[in-house]
Amino acid sequence: MNRTHLNEVLMNDGRCLEHVRVQTEDLCLLAVSENGLALKFVLHKTYELCLVAVKQNGLALEFIKNQTKELCYIACEQNYNAFAFVNLKFQDEEFCLTIVRKNGLMLQHVVKQTVSICEEALVNNPWALRFVKTQSVYLCFLATIQNCLCFDLVIPELKDDVIQKITNSLESENNLLVSLSPDICFS
DSSP: OOHHHHHHHHHHOGGGGGGOSSOOHHHHHHHHHHOGGGGGGOSSOOHHHHHHHHHHOGGGGGGOSSOOHHHHHHHHHHOGGGGGGSOGGGOOHHHHHHHHHHOGGGGGGOSSOOHHHHHHHHHHOGGGGGGOSSOOHHHHHHHHHHOGGGGGGSOHHHHHHHHHHHHHHHHHHHHHHHHSOHHHHTO
16 A cells, blocks of 8 residues: 555544554554544554544543643543543542533542532532442432432432431421512512
């Protein structure tokens, strides 16, 4: 196969790099520019190739052995699901908060969960409760008031306390409404 034809093939489907025996930097760059996931087939991954790949498809982070914090951030900006492949040493609280604010279900990949991280995940998606490692009445309440079906995810030993907190919350809201003047409510 001549060089021009090979370039055309890689510009149309970067994954064809898998079948290229003699890889050059230029060929690899063409491949990952078209499809970042072609990084899987790059034999000698340079920082530049990795950067181009994650900018094209954040999920290419899976194929980067020597990740940097910058590559992780760029990959997750392109596709927050790339967080599943972020090296644990880059999972600081700020980064985790940014990710779970975009998709609460990414909580499943957060190794060191804090109340703040869990809270933000639940605000984004109450179903993230299934990934909370240490449930509390507060976190279960937060998920359940957003979607009552999430109550099924509450661990059995907290269910009564969560029901009580919901009941107290509803009573407080009713008392507030009753104490408001009818003139204020209906003016």
